[in-house]
Amino acid sequence: MKIHQLIITSVFIFLSTVGVLSGLFYKYEREAVLGYMTSGIEQSVFRLEEDTKGILEGNKEAYRLQAVLDRASAIDPAIREISISLDGKNINYSSQRAQANKPISKHYEPLMQIREMTDQQVEYYESEFRYFDGEAEHHVKVFIDVDYEYVYGQLERLGLMFGIGLFFFMMLMAAFVFIAVKRLILYPLKRIAVMVTNKDQQQDDYFIDEFSGLSETIAQTFHTMGAQQKRLQELLNESRYLDRILRTVADVNGYLISSQDVNELSQKCCERLSVHTQYGICWIGIIEGDEMRVVGCTDEPSGSLYVGQTIHLNNSVELFAYAPSIQAYKEDSVVTMNHLDENESLAVWSFIAHEEKDGSFIGLPLRARKGEPPFGVLSLYGSMSEGFLPKEAQMLEELAGDIGFAIHAYRQREQLTHHLQVDAVTGLANRMSLIDALSDQSIRGLAILNIDRFSDINDVYGVSIGDEVLAGYGHWLAKKLEKAPKVRLYKLGSDEYALLFDASEEAENSIAFLEYVIDKTAEESFMIEGIEIILTISVGFDPSSDKVLENATRALKQAKLEHKSLFIFTPALGAQKEQEKNIEWYKEIKEALQEDRIVPYFQPIVDNKTQKIVKYEALIRLIKSDGTVISPFYFLEIAQKIRLYSALTRVMVDKVLERFEGLETTVSINLSNEDIINTELADYMEAQIVEKKMGQFIVFEILESEGITNYTEVSTFIERFRDLGCSFAIDDFGAGYSNFDHILKLNIDTLKIDASLIKNLPHDHNSQIIVRHICEFAREMGMKTVAEFVANEAIYQKVLELGIEASQGYYFYEPSETLQE
Incomplete structure (x- = not known):
């Protein structure tokens, strides 16, 4: 009421x-x-x-x-x-x-x-x-x-007198009641209403206790509301501030993926953080031995900080100059410094704060992962003298963790890329680097140099002397090329080298240079541990064609056959024979498709710890009319040229799904780039997988050796089939062109390390380094690893030692038409 x-x-x-x-x-x-x-x-x-x-x-x-x-x-x-x-x-x-x-x-x-x-x-x-x-x-x-x-x-008369008396009595009573109501009720209510309107927090006392209690309650309520409103405003301001930081962090996280190397990543991160309204100078230092090298830094007018600067950790002067950052690294903890505007230190870190009018500093250790020792530090100045908010510091610490993880991954990538592209014995660019270089349109000719009878040197003097001979001859070739800027040197497998000529180099000049190298090699003697070794070489050269590597290899073989020191490839060399071979295989593949002689063979993949079968890989085989089983090595390349590759894939998909339907066993199927961009084939595979409800048991292996360039189409394909429950692996990893781009740009579950690396693990130090880095990189990215071509106990033990999770090879099982019991 x-x-x-x-x-x-x-x-x-x-x-x-x-x-x-x-x-x-x-x-x-x-x-x-x-x-x-x-x-x-x-x-x-x-x-x-x-x-x-x-x-x-x-x-x-x-x-x-x-x-x-x-x-x-x-x-x-x-x-x-x-x-x-x-x-x-x-x-x-x-x-x-x-x-x-x-x-x-x-x-x-x-x-x-x-x-x-x-x-x-x-x-x-x-x-x-x-x-x-x-x-x-x-x-x-x-x-x-x-x-x-x-x-x-x-x-x-009595009634009249009584009425008059009653009237005056009522008037008096009404006046009394009015005054009482006004004084005891209306006035307090009016005062309380004004109190509510003005949100007054000063309470009043009234004759009626309830009004006094109400006034006290309202005053306390407004006091509480005022405090809450103030707190809410503070929280809102803090939320807006943290939201700006969150957007900054999101931008920085974007750089963690898009940057090309550590320096670019570090510089972009520093620049983005310094753009934030409350932040100032930012720099990132990475430990290299007993020094800290600045790999990223925003502009610092005084010149006290710059990219490439080194801070000596054993130098007391420099330790004092950059004390908070070095403290964060050495103590492996977040270091904050507040009220720098009141700090009178003459150290460089304090001088920078005074110059930029910054009031606070935070140093954050960079780690590869949580629990590991730091390898660097992120240093950031802030404008607020009171320092960084607790949540802000927590966000920055998490960001430092992400940056540290990314820098570590990039460094591993650079190391692995180096091992993948550089020969460990000679220090020269290797075959993979050569394959990358061949994509350059400015390339004209390629020569492959082979040391004659090099196996005799290994047999007579041992492998270590042989390696020194390879390294020495590589250095000798590099010295000869100092005066030939249009020629690049590569180390191929075993005892072979390659010389790559620019398109501007005339063929006659290239041939003359090769003859010069052949002659000078024969004249040179190499002293290895007191042993004088004389070398001769055979050279195959393709002056210009679309397949210089293949043709130069053919020319080298021809040089060996004809005992010539130099053989120059011509288009007529083997062309007719190759064409006849292509026609023969075309007929064979067509007949095999028509007569249902394309079949899957299944090779188990085993867990390296338990040696139990965890899944199978389906391998295509062509059965000739006489019953001979043909490996895909002989016919897949031809099938791609004659546009029958997708037809082979469709047959494989049908037969594999039919064989594994109802088994609840995982099986992998190989796909090429041609398969992935074939939308008709993709629609067909999706329909078959959905019909048989086998998505969770299918792994698609993308052939790394072909090289992947159309990332948008491949990513779309992967996401489409991931929705069905399928998984993805990169096959022949380590044998292709842009390996780490595949990992960073595609959502891959498993890396299958190429046989060319696995088979040499017991005795090839270079292969061991590469595989070790691949495993470490895979673990960082949350991927599983499978070793291909595990052919014997020695390889298997090395695979175990390197921490590869699963193996596939003849040491365990050969490919077979039937599944293992």
């Missing part, structure tokens, strides 16, 4: 109560007045009776009886007329003398009923008494006429 309703209701109840009580009081007073009047009439009649009895019994004069009547009528104004009848029939005496000696004509009620006259409104009453004249008893009746005008006039 609202307050005005409460007041109105209260007033109504009050007035009603007063009215009822007044009515009852008035009725009581009226009855009292009437009682008083009737009592007076009774007393007057009683005195009249006594006086009359005295007169009649004393035989006194009759005039005295008249006087008694006159006196009784005059004394009591309520009696209009009073009469006496001595015989009960006629009025003998009356206060109204005109009534005397007249017969009784009116009806009179007994006087005892006079108290009821207000209800019956009877005007005429009679009373009877006796007197004795001697012994004789006589009856006398007294007749009374009541003056009702007088009686009710008196009652009206």
Whole structure:
């Protein structure tokens, strides 16, 4: 109920109560007045009776009886007329003398009923008494006429006086109630309303305890609300501030993927952090031996910090100059410095803060992963003197963890790329680097140099002397090429080298240079551990074609066959024979498809710890009409050229799904780039996988050796089949072109390390380094590894040592048409 309703209701109840009580009081007073009047009439009649009895019994004069009547009528104004009848029939005496000696004509009620006259409104009453004249008893009746005008006039005057009194009483009471309500209720309510409107936190005391309590509650509420509002505003400002930091962190995380190397990553991270409104100078240092090298830094006007700068950790002066950053690295903990505007240190780190008007600093150790020792530090200045917020520092610490992980991954990638592209014995670019270089349109010719009878050197002097010979001859070739800027040198497998000529180099000049190298090699003697070794070489050269590596290899073979030191490839060399071979294979593949002689062979993949089969790889085989089983090595390349590759893949998919349906065993299927971009084939495979509900048991192996360039299409394909539950692996990893781009740009689950690396693990240190880095990199990226071509116990032990999780090869199982029990 609202307050005005409460007041109105209260007033109504009050007035009603007063009215009822007044009515009852008035009725009581009226009855009292009437009682008083009737009592007076009774007393007057009683005195009249006594006086009359005295007169009649004393035989006194009759005039005295008249006087008694006159006196009784005059004394009591309520009696209009009073009469006496001595015989009960006629009025003998009356206060109204005109009534005397007249017969009784009116009806009179007994006087005892006079108290009821207000209800019956009877005007005429009679009373009877006796007197004795001697012994004789006589009856006398007294007749009374009541003056009702007088009686009710008196009652009206009483009611009027009572009403006036009640009115003034009510007015006084109303005024009192109004003042009381105004002072005790309305004023506090008005004050409380103003208090609410103004959000006043000052409480007041009132006569009514409830209002005092309400005022106290409101004051406390506004005080609490004010504190909460202030806290909420602080939280909102903090949230907005942290949101800006979060966007900064998100941008930095984007650089972790898009950057090309550690330097670019570090520089972009520093620049993005310094753009934040509350941040200043930012730099990243990485430990190299007993030095910290600055790999990323925002512009610092004083020149005290710059990219490439080295800070010596054993130099006390430099330790003092960059103390907080070095402390963060050495103590492996976050270091914060606040109120730098009050710091009077002359150290470089403090000088930078004063120059940039920064008020705080935070140093964050960089780690490859949580729990490992730091390898660097992220240093960041802030403008706020109070320092970094706790949540802000936590976000920056997490960001430092991400940056550290990314830098470590990039460094591993660079190391692995180096091992993949550089020959470990000679330090020269290797075959993979050559394959990358061959994609350059400016390449014209390629020569492959082979050391004659090099196996004899290994047999006679040992492998270590042989390696020194390879390294020495590589250095000798490199020196000869210092004056030939248009020629690049590469080390191929075993005892072979390659010379790559730019397109601007004329063929005649290239041939002349090769003849020069052949002659000078024969003239040179190489001293290895006191042993003089003379070398001769055979050279195959392709001056210009689309397949210089293949053709130069053919030319080298021809040079060996013809015992020539130099053989130059010509298009006629083997072209006709190759064409005849292609036609033969075209017919063979077509007939095999028509006669259902394309079949899958299944080779188990085993867990290296338990040696139990965990899945299978489906390998394509062509069965010739005579029953001979043909490896894909002989016909897949031809199938791609004659546009039958997708047809072979479709057959494999059908037969593999049919064989594994209902087994709940994982099986992998090889796909080429041609398969992936074939939308019709993709639709067909999706329909078959969905129909047989086998998505979670299918692994698609993408052939790394082909090189992947169309990342958008490949990524779309991967995501499409991931939705069906399929997994993905890169096959022949380590044999292709841009290995780490595949990992970073594609969502891959497994790396299958190429046979060319695995088979040489027991004795090839270079292969061991490469495989070790691949495993470490895979673990960092959360991928599994599988070793291909595990052919013997020695290889298997090396695979175990390097931490590869699964193996595939003849040491365990050969490919077979049937599954292993």
